Amino acid sequence: MDTVNLLEGLNAQQREAVTAPEGPVLVLAGPGSGKTRVLTRRAAWMQVELAVSPWRMMAVTFTNKAAREMRQRLAAMLGENAARAMALGTFHALCARILRREAEVAGLSPDYVIFDSDDQLSLMKQVVRELGLDDKRYRPRSLLNSVSRAKNELIPPTEYPTTTYHDLVAARAYARYQELLRKSNGLDFDDLLMETAKLFQADDLVREKYQHRYRHILVDEFQDTNMAQYVILNLLAREHHSLYVVADEDQSIYSWRGADARNIRRLRQDFPELRTYLLEENYRSTQVILDAAQAVIARNRGRTPKRLFTRRQGGVAIRLREAYDEVDEARFVAEEIQRLLRSYRPGDVAVMYRTNAQSRALEESLVHRNIPYRLIGATRFYARKEIKDLLAYLRLVQNPDDDVSLLRAINVPPRGIGARTIARVSEAAAEQGLSRYRAVLWLLEQRAVKGRTYNALLAFVSLVQQWLQVYQETGLDALLESILADTNYRAYLRTHTQERAPRSDGLSAADARWENVMALQAVVSEAADLPLGDFLTEVALVADVDELSEEQDAVTLLTLHSAKGLEYPVVFITGLEEGRLPHSRSLDTEQEIAEERRLLYVGMTRAKERLYLTYAFRRSWGWGGGEPSEPSRFLDDLPAEVLSRPQPQRTRATSTWSQPAWRPSRPQQRVTQYHVGDRVQHAHYGEGTVMECELSGHEEVVTVLFEHVGAKRLLAGRAPLTVLPKH
């Protein structure tokens, strides 16, 4: 393998970036500019040209999928061995490995288990109960958010800023949460980063060891690193300054997870000799798509404008489509896909949305037309109840001190250990300072429980001990089989799964769950030679079985967040409504709205050839029925030229760029049931006054100012409204 090959097919900017002199390097790149490709080539180039040993390199990717792809490319260029020798993976995976190896120095047990977000939530609920907090005022979820933010900033409970009473409570919850987590011998996702950062900060020897081991570091999607990750990078790279980082500020969409685009500035400060390279040529999208995306992102303030360009002049105009509701929207998408399938493969098409809940209508519509699809994320495989149940057993075998898993597994399937008994176990655990599993053993030894309860607890404990033996003697594969057999899990699924509406695939809900179990078993047999701990770590960090199943030729449904780093010839972005995108939870600050805008930008720039944008006039929000919605403000920024929607004749003189390309559909005047000024009574909102009536399609929309809840837009035909007589 020689240099010519490594630089083959790269443009001048890319070549320059790949062949940058050793030292700190920042590559600022636009979407579709081949930044991951540059990163991969750089790794190869360093090995070939600078004679860097692959053992001395670490490459951090944003997803497992990206890591897998990078490894494949490296294997093709340098051979299997070199590709395998490099440390390559997500931050979390790399940190998990380091912590397992350095557990003792880090003050952890090497048997630790990783707590996923479900486990975190159970634990925090426990904390809220224990501290006697009102779970309405102190929502476990929002407490977890605070904890996560603190951990990402490397702030321990004792240093948690307590300016308000609420913060004080959060600090106490954080402290207790952390205490319980460590007692369970668990680490949550944020701990993986925090503990690694702390380890490198505290222990010079370990830090030097890894500085030497990972002498050259490469990082993809650097704009989405958080403080903890930055500290880790900084500590590792500060000795040799061989840090190669690829970023695009405009694609920073994870600030809610602690990601801080200011890390780019920090990098400049901490490594003054940093060299910066730009990648401005877009190889992915047509001019039309790029123009539209640029118009949307240009509205964000304080960004460094980029000069992105593409040689793919022109292109198919973007379709903007208003649908009546989400069902109509899904129908449009499916019908359009059906038409496109004459010239595209199903795998060429992706449908994106802001929230996972939006996938349902789309799925139904695709199933109805027999269009194959695969769903990314949504109900994550490892988050399904049946899978979590079984993983809880596995985790208990690995680490009996895992209280969350114990609470989950102890009475599933029901084996006569009810709330009362569990309360006694918890009590004993607290009194004796034991984990719950050990408290059960203690209760049994002391004969503190009798009769049926004693037998039930004894039976449970013997099961776990038996399984431990099975695992030690025969391994992972047999362990899962024993668990399934001994718990009679299939029978449990049959009796405890309630059938809902008939499914399109004809399976009963119980059968579908059993299929998931079989899928888990397949995963286990593939990993049968892994130690249980490694298997559980992998499972916790991979998180989606779709990642494991091989790519099939199917339409992809995914959130805008998970679309990052991907590309498709045809992209649909659905649900472009106020409250959806931008999401109603992200309307408070300009920064939040800016991030929502970047999210749309990321979605749009995934498209190579065709882009569809859709919004619904009305969308049901969970189960609350349909409420009218307004088209997203971001649509206002689309220049008329890029849209295919029939436009009113424009005169040459008017600048179409600054004008909204599109106007909300104004209903023509017809008869309305309600009138401005009417006093009305609503079943839930109480009394109010009608402020506005409009007809749209066949529906009448009234805006009512309610005395207690403020203004609401309602569908007159569906809302429980009555007109009150005028006084």
Next chain:
DNA sequence: AGATACTGCTTTTTT
């Protein structure tokens, strides 16, 4: 004491 049936409440995004 445990299991089950019913009712009301809440949903962003992910390693």
Next chain:
DNA sequence: AGCAGTATCT
């Protein structure tokens, strides 16, 4: 749609 809390059944 799923979960916690409550009421009722075994």
